[in-house]
Amino acid sequence: MTNIAVFASGRGTNLSAIIKAVKKGKIQANLSLLVCDQPGAGAVGRAKRAGVKTALVKRQDFHGKKEFEDKIIEYLEESKIDLIVMAGFMRILSPGFVEKYSGRILNIHPALLPAFKGSHAIKDAFEYGVKVTGATVHFVDEKMDHGPIILQKAVVIEGNDSLGSLENKIHKAEHRLYPEAIRLFCEGKLKLEGRSVKVL
Ligand code: GAR
DSSP states (O other), X not given: OEEEXXXXXXXXXXXXXXXXXXXXXXXXXXXXXXXXXXXXXXXXHHHHHTTOOEEEOOGGGSSSHHHHHHHHHHHHHHTTOXXXXXXXXXXXXXXXXXXXXXXXEEEEEXXXXXXXXXXXXXXXXXXXXXXXXXXXXXXXXXXXXXXXXXXXXXXEOOTTOOHHHHHHHXXXXXXXXXXXXXXXXXXXXXXXXXXXXEEO
8 A cells, every 4th residue: 555645834734635535545545644844833733633643854953955855755764655745845845855756746736737836826816817726736846836737626716706715715626636636646547658647
């Protein structure tokens, strides 16, 4: 079975959706580890309540990015991790790290990539005035919010939507989309061909 590590820095609602899908048997995998860089993050409490082991790795405790990532790799190897699932982990992984886990790192982004990359995607899309936005799950490569797209879900922005209601809609979409993409990965149904991902 696939051993999964979730990387998170924030609330951890995607982590909870993944925990739920694993518990229900929708994803046949072990959720073996949470890697978190923020001690106060909601994700830490959610992992604790679900009995998921947590590795708290604070960037400021390390001299450089390499030492920080080496510590993370130590945890990943200790738990024999096969798949890394980034769920609101607000740090860019170095090219060396990405290369090491190439084809085995997923990320979720709250917009329809390649539109609205970055850390304020929902607000950026709302303020731009687009009529449709959504969520994207993609493989991670060395550029931010850039790697091959696995699944996307569109969310329509209605005239009466506020930024808050749009955030709720997108998070709801994410909580369905991410477990589905992880399931496909764990069942060996994702075939990477250059920039394109075939769902078998
Ligand atoms: C999610 O909306 C995710 O798409 C976003 O962080 C949020 C984490 O929420 N990620 C990015 O913006 C990455 N560029 P959560 O902690 O409740 O799962």
